[in-house]
Amino acid sequence: xxxxxxxxxxxxxxxxVVAVNGCTMSVREGTVVGLIGPNGAGKSSVxxxxxxxxxxxxxxxxxxxxxxxxxxxxxxxxxxxxRTFQTPREWRxxxxxxxVRVGKCDLDRDSLWRxxxxxxxxxxxxxxxxxxxRELMTHYRLDAVRNARAVGLSGGQKxxxxxxxxxxxxxxxxxxxxxxxxxxxxxGERIGEAIxxxxxxxxxxxxxxxxxxxxxxxxxxxxxxDLGTVIxxxxxxxxxxxxxxxxxxxxxxxx
Numbered sequence: 001x002x003x004x005x006x007x008x009x010x011x012x013x014x015x016x017v018v019a020v021n022g023c024t025m026s027v028r029e030g031t032v033v034g035l036i037g038p039n040g041a042g043k044s045s046v047x048x049x050x051x052x053x054x055x056x057x058x059x060x061x062x063x064x065x066x067x068x069x070x071x072x073x074x075x076x077x078x079x080x081x082x083r084t085f086q087t088p089r090e091w092r093x094x095x096x097x098x099x100v101r102v103g104k105c106d107l108d109r110d111s112l113w114r115x116x117x118x119x120x121x122x123x124x125x126x127x128x129x130x131x132x133x134r135e136l137m138t139h140y141r142l143d144a145v146r147n148a149r150a151v152g153l154s155g156g157q158k159x160x161x162x163x164x165x166x167x168x169x170x171x172x173x174x175x176x177x178x179x180x181x182x183x184x185x186x187x188g189e190r191i192g193e194a195i196x197x198x199x200x201x202x203x204x205x206x207x208x209x210x211x212x213x214x215x216x217x218x219x220x221x222x223x224x225x226d227l228g229t230v231i232x233x234x235x236x237x238x239x240x241x242x243x244x245x246x247x248x249x250x251x252x253x254x255x
Contacts, residue, residue, distance in 0.1 A: 004172065032218060081173045132168070176207045
């Protein structure tokens with residue numbers, strides 16, 4: 001499998017603080033990759049750089065063979081990359097089903113002119129999409145609230161709404177920022193299954209997470225960061241005896 005995402009010698013400083021320091025890693029297409037490390041390791045900064053919310057001071061970032069440094073988040077998302085945030089985000093005043101519908105938005109197709117001159121064609125597409133969205137509502141257990149305003153959802157329902165929106169968008173790469181934060185074990189199992197469903201549907205997934213049992217169970221391989229750089233990458237089982245990884249998480253005897 002070829003690399004879908006390539007990060008090469010990327011550096012980013014905020015004031016006098018070096019958040020990312022010569023970070024190099026790759027994500028193979030069709031895999032689920034965990035990105036782990038202690039607090040302050042640079043994980044969130046890296047995904048901000050990859051998704052266009054920050055610009056690196058130096059280095060290269062390539063997605064699907066294209067250089068994405070300097071592109072806006074919306075431009076990167078149109079290339080097929082979607083990311084979430086630690087706190088679920090939704091369009092508060094839209095209904096739940098319309099929040100998911102946004103994930104299917106095609107700016108080229110959904111223009112006013114095209115809608116006017118090809119009205120019958122687009123009505124048929126809209127009917128097909130509505131049927132698909134209702135299936136997603138049922139699948140993610142949101143059917144009972146599909147017409148309610150998203151602002152009224154519980155925290156767990158908002159997390160499931162995110163996954164429904166991702167499933168509707170069918171991205172090539174999905175980046176999840178701490179999807180297990182604050183969720184109960186039952187919802188955690190559902191999130192793990194949702195990630196495996198994304199993989200089966202053809203999406204590559206990067207998961208930033210502190211829950212190591214979840215990472216071990218869900219991910220094909222793991223990237224470990226510390227002090228802004230990658231210190232190890234490979235299957236979870238191969239990292240158990242890696243001294244640099246153990247020291248990064250647990251400290252050493254002198255400490």
